[in-house]
Amino acid sequence: MTITLADARIVTPEGVHDGWLTIEDGRISHVGRGTAPGPGHALGGRYVVPGFVDIHNHGGAGGSFPTGDQEQAGRIASLHARHGTTTLVASLVTASLDDLTRATSSLADLCEDGVLAGIHFEGPYISKARCGAHDPALLREPSVREFRRLLAAGRGHVRMLTIAAELPGALDTIRDAAAAGVIAALGHSDAGYEQTIAGIEAGARVATHLYNAMPQLGHRDPGPIAALLEDGRVTVELVNDGVHVHPAMLRLALRTAGPGRTALITDAMAAAGAGDGSYDLGPLKVNVVDGVARLANGDAAGSIAGSTLTMDAAFRRAVRELGLSLSEAAEVTSLTPARVLGLDDRLGSVSAGRQADLVVLTEDLEVAGVMRRGTWITEP
């Protein structure tokens, strides 16, 4: 069956043009300009952008990936899909090895089913001084042997490891992760400039939520942020929710790294799409007030604990607050994170041959429809 979408404004890496596209067998088969050659589903001039790719997400709709609960994970994926995220990596927070193993093995089933695009370990190999919303009592020193056991539980679906480069054993673990095809990401780290460079040299290629949970920029002590921004091999994650990072600092990072090395993430937790209240993030309690999630108790009470962001809101903010063009906003919400996952040959742009993962946006950039692998999740 062929689906034709007509009377669209198609957002491509090269710009925005009026046109149409056809979808066959879950893939985009043609993208054309002007009037469609045959009948089709007219979009009334609404925008078509590539489905969003969120590489750092802990939950939503009241569900939390760290529980490993498959029903919750399905609910999270559905919520974010309705907000345009068609490729989703499940992020786990620091937990005991038993809990991590159990959650990983359970979520690997959903990766096999195509619901999730992989699993990200945000802990336990992170800095106590920068652990944010991770339980400090459960942090561990990086160990290649131990990491391999966690990897095995994921049956090939562990895609990313956040690690603090300054910890003993970190550089070996980064090298091992990279060799195993796992993306090593630097973050929740107290590393300085030189230690961060050592982490990149060992194979780290992503900055976990740049600016958050790391030493800040200093003119004589540039710290990790400068090292991560200036290295052309590193993609920086940014949480564009208006809470985690000031828009001026987001613009600064974007001007330095460019859209080609910037991936917007949600870092969403259970309250995304579920409203204010009390929630769990792994073993910790979180209070959400006015959409802002903070740790409820302990030494770090008040620390930001994930977000309630969805990718469509991040897209709108990228255009309105950060001044990106629609093409650039699509790049930082889809193509660049797809490239991080090594999937940019299949995902990340509205062009012939790519998977038919599409978001239809109104003039106001609100989600009017979402298609995943050629099937409407919400029909415009």
Ligand SMILES: [Zn+2]
């Ligand atoms: Zn996170």
